[in-house]
Amino acid sequence: MIVAGLILVLSLVALLQFFASYCRSLIVASSREPLSIQARDVTGIVGMTAPGAEFPRFVQLLQLCPERPEDRGPVRAVCIYYRLLSTLRRLFSQLAPHLVLWADGERGRCAYFAAVVLDRRIAYSRNMFAQQMSE
Amino acid sequence: MVVCALVRGAFRRYLALNLYMAISCGTSLVGYKILSIYGFDSKQYYFFYYQSHLLLTIALYFVLINLYLRVFDEMRADHLVRAGAVLLLLGTSIFSYAVVRQSEGRISSQFVVELSQNLYFVGVVLTYVLWGAMMKLRETRTRLIQLVLSLGIYFSMLAAEYALRNLYPSLTAVKTYLPPVVGCLLPLAWCYAFLKLSEDARLATARLGVLPR
Numbered sequence: 001m002i003v004a005g006l007i008l009v010l011s012l013v014a015l016l017q018f019f020a021s022y023c024r025s026l027i028v029a030s031s032r033e034p035l036s037i038q039a040r041d042v043t044g045i046v047g048m049t050a051p052g053a054e055f056p057r058f059v060q061l062l063q064l065c066p067e068r069p070e071d072r073g074p075v076r077a078v079c080i081y082y083r084l085l086s087t088l089r090r091l092f093s094q095l096a097p098h099l100v101l102w103a104d105g106e107r108g109r110c111a112y113f114a115a116v117v118l119d120r121r122i123a124y125s126r127n128m129f130a131q132q133m134s135e
Numbered sequence: 136m137v138v139c140a141l142v143r144g145a146f147r148r149y150l151a152l153n154l155y156m157a158i159s160c161g162t163s164l165v166g167y168k169i170l171s172i173y174g175f176d177s178k179q180y181y182f183f184y185y186q187s188h189l190l191l192t193i194a195l196y197f198v199l200i201n202l203y204l205r206v207f208d209e210m211r212a213d214h215l216v217r218a219g220a221v222l223l224l225l226g227t228s229i230f231s232y233a234v235v236r237q238s239e240g241r242i243s244s245q246f247v248v249e250l251s252q253n254l255y256f257v258g259v260v261l262t263y264v265l266w267g268a269m270m271k272l273r274e275t276r277t278r279l280i281q282l283v284l285s286l287g288i289y290f291s292m293l294a295a296e297y298a299l300r301n302l303y304p305s306l307t308a309v310k311t312y313l314p315p316v317v318g319c320l321l322p323l324a325w326c327y328a329f330l331k332l333s334e335d336a337r338l339a340t341a342r343l344g345v346l347p348r
Binding site for chain 2: 001004005007008010011012014015017018019021022024025028029070073074
């Protein structure tokens with residue numbers, strides 16, 4: 001009983017850590033991708049960073065575009081990661097300000113990731129439209 | 136996943152992972168056939184379910200060892216890794232048997248649940264150590280990083296699931312809904328790693344540490 005309880009707690013801690021690192025590996029890969037002018041117009045992003053609070057809006061915009069099957073899993077994973085970060089931010093807003101700063105930075109990266117995916121979907125939609133017009 | 140690896144020319148490079156997935160898929164098909172012929176409550180299905188599950192758990196453990204060999208391939212420590220893996224597997228089996236021997240009743244299924252829980256937890260610890268070593272060695276292969284991290288997520292979810300099953304045997308939702316959801320995650324994450332990432336893709340592991348420095 002004690003062993004099972006211990007395994008449960010340690011596994012959940014490890015799960016959180018693996019999940020956060022996995023999501024960061026998805027986000028970091030997209031953080032070097034520059035956005036197109038169209039995506040910048042839609043999202044309002046100027047440089048290579050985005051405000052974390054914009055993530056829900058970018059996800060809503062993503063839902064308006066035709067879905068690329070390969071994006072589905074990573075977007076869901078990053079949405080869960082964003083929710084975890086927001087919860088962490090709420091819980092530790094008074095206790096640990098440096099953690100809140102870190103969470104804000106991470107949320108900003110999540111938002112930039114969503115903007116990059118949006119950019120890909122815009123390009124995908126344009127390609128589809130162009131193909132339909134040519135047929 | 137095997138098809139994705141074949142399409143991207145990574146089947147032989149990640150042979151252990153692909154073999155595991157192929158065996159897992161084959162086992163599911165045979166399991167479905169046995170289920171449809173003999174029924175859910177039959178002895179045949181009961182025996183097949185537990186024994187195949189145990190074999191798949193051990194196979195996944197060897198997949199992890201293969202990833203270890205891949206990370207440490209330049210250090211020429213393969214014989215040490217293999218010897219350590221066999222010792223750990225034997226130790227976990229003996230420990231699980233010792234725990235189960237104290238109880239009575241359906242000893243074989245209980246042994247499988249106990250051994251799976253312990254093996255998955257050993258898997259969590261080993262993946263954690265591997266991830267630590269990758270951070271220390273500044274491993275940059277993005278595909279390998281994502282394969283290891285998704286395996287870590289899978290192992291920790293399964294270890295938590297089996298621990299819950301041990302703690303609350305009457306909790307049917309854990310038995311019914313969690314395994315199919317968890318079971319889909321690993322093939323999906325590995326498919327993504329094979330399809331979307333090239334073998335040459337690189338990533339700075341220092342940027343993946345969870346806590347702020």
